[in-house]
Amino acid sequence: xxxxxxxxxxxxxxxxxxxxxxxxxxxxxxxxxxxxxxxxxxxxxxxxxxxxxxxxxxxxxxxxxxxxxxxxxxxxxxxxxxxxxxxxxxxxxxxxxxxxxxxxxxxxxxxxxx
Amino acid sequence: xxxxxxxxxxxxxxxxxxxxxxxxxxxxxxxxxxxxxxxxxxxxxxxxxxxxxxxxxxxxxxxxxxxxxxxxxxxxxxxxxxxxxxxxxxxxxxxxxxxxxxxxxxxxxxxxx
Numbered sequence: 698x699x700x701x702x703x704x705x706x707x708x709x710x711x712x713x714x715x716x717x718x719x720x721x722x723x724x725x726x727x728x729x730x731x732x733x734x735x736x737x738x739x740x741x742x743x744x745x746x747x748x749x750x751x752x753x754x755x756x757x758x759x760x761x762x763x764x765x766x767x768x769x770x771x772x773x774x775x776x777x778x779x780x781x782x783x784x785x786x787x788x789x790x791x792x793x794x795x796x797x798x799x800x801x802x803x804x805x806x807x808x809x810x811x
Numbered sequence: 812x813x814x815x816x817x818x819x820x821x822x823x824x825x826x827x828x829x830x831x832x833x834x835x836x837x838x839x840x841x842x843x844x845x846x847x848x849x850x851x852x853x854x855x856x857x858x859x860x861x862x863x864x865x866x867x868x869x870x871x872x873x874x875x876x877x878x879x880x881x882x883x884x885x886x887x888x889x890x891x892x893x894x895x896x897x898x899x900x901x902x903x904x905x906x907x908x909x910x911x912x913x914x915x916x917x918x919x920x921x922x923x924x
Binding site for chain 2: 699703705729731733738739741742743746785787796797799800801802803804
């Protein structure tokens, strides 16, 4: 079993829909959670970063962590065609300045249809 | 603009040949990383370097080698010992002080036949 599971998709939704992207994990020690966005033939870029449990909002994006269920989510409101990309979750037990310890999900490909 | 440059974008090699992938950054970042990305798998760490002249093996270092002679450069050599070298290779950097996001280059797609 992989430490981090992420549905590869593709997930196809109409423009304007609310999108929910998810990752599950098995290591209860994980406490740093990140979402990266990767456009086709490009490198990933950090979208959201959350420490421990709870929600974090940034514009149309909300990251949610449920440590009791070992489940993290990324919500995108009012989705746009420009949101079409692969979304990668990444997490670690920390400390926070240890990117070399990150465990990555396989990524979910999201397609927003105009 | 500051960023990470990976070259070439596409690389084709015959089996049994060593090949070197270039990674240069002008972000003045201390730490640099090499990842491999395969379909259906998460990014896997090959090597990382937190300071010049020092580097550490990641999870899948076998068949790869690196050097870090300059702060801005972190080339990766894929040797003939790497059994399945065809993949998308990503270089990244970060400040290396406290939490900071990884900044990625746009990758090199290596095909070995």
